[in-house]
Amino acid sequence: MSDTAILDILFLVGLPDDGRSMVMTTDGQKIELAGLQGASILTKQLPKALANRFRFNFFYLPISGPQKAGISVPKTQLIVNAICDPDICNNALNMAVHLTQDLKLPVLNHPKQVLLTRRGRVSSLLSDLPGWTIPKTIRITPKRASEVITAARDKGVEPPFIFRPAGGHGLTERMLIDTPESLNGIARFPLDGRGFYATQFIDFKNSDGVYRKFRFMVIDGVAYPRHMLIDHNWNVHAKARTEAMADTARYRDEERAFLKHGFEALRPGVETIAQRMGLDALVVDGGLDAQDKPVLFEANTCGRLIGSQARSPKPFAYLNTPVERIQNAIAQLLMKRAGGGDA
Secondary structure, three states, X not given: OOOOOOEEEEEEEEOOOOOOXXXXXXXXXXXXXXXXOHHHHHOOOOOHHHHXXXXXXEEEEOOOOOOOOOOOOOOOOEEEEOOOOOOOOHXXXXXXXXHHHHHOOOEEOOHHHHOOOOHHHHHHHOOOOOOOEOOOEEEEOOOOHHHHHHHHHHOOOOOOEEEEEOOOOOHHXXXXXXXXXXXXXXXXXXXXXXXXXXXXXXXXXXXXXOEXXXXXXXXXXXXXXXXXXXXXOOOOOOOHHHHHHOOOHHHHHHHHHHHHOHHHHOHHHHHHHHHHHOOOEEEEEEEEOOOOOEEEEEEEOOOOOOOOOOOOOOOOHHHHHHHHHHXXXXXXXXXXXXXXXXX
């Protein structure tokens, strides 16, 4: 296509079922509803060189949903469903299903498939994945702390297990239940009958005493490594960069090697996950146990490619190359599905 041609891309963004959202300013956009992480994989991550190829329009689906009659959406050649979590935005996802059926346009991350990404369903879908450990995940609705272990046990999950609210993705939204005393920490969660997940805990500590967590972005069926975090705590998070990796060169060297060639052994399994889930773009997180066997943590469309900084600072500048590779894959996918040829 010519350099002056612009593809119109419509992003469907849904308000949470509980009606609560945080509004924040972002670079290049006037407002964004924070917490809708699925959008961040496929929106702001395109190379600047392709900025003249795309015009992004955001269509926010209200909580109650628009009536079919009178719906007016911007002109578009491609729909990207940027609603990522059925435990948070179930209503919006169902509205998106009807809207995409009416518009009859190409859709990325079809809402029908995203509706199937609840943690319990994913653990069942992937339970027989060759060469991987897939922890069992069940949903429970305890109304007091004393019910948590019994509720999980009744559905086949024994301590130790990871406890988190349905729709919870943050570092502080998960805790390990391994003894009756550990239930004391549940007081911070509202036990009012809402849903929680209990996920079988697989101890993935390595022989050197640390935990390794990998992340892949799968774009159009191809797995791209994003990082390999190394930490001293099972609850591995981005903070590992400042707490464990910044002052330990061998950890950074290991991550660099993983991103260069070490990820290849995991690629077939990661791509099989994407194929089974029927998604165009998703995040796959997992850990490596003491025998280097992968343990799945989650697979869904909720994740982001980069943090608050556009480029990683020293000593992590080596992360910029895989990010750029994923950015280009996203651009190619958008162009391909919109019928615009190669980016």
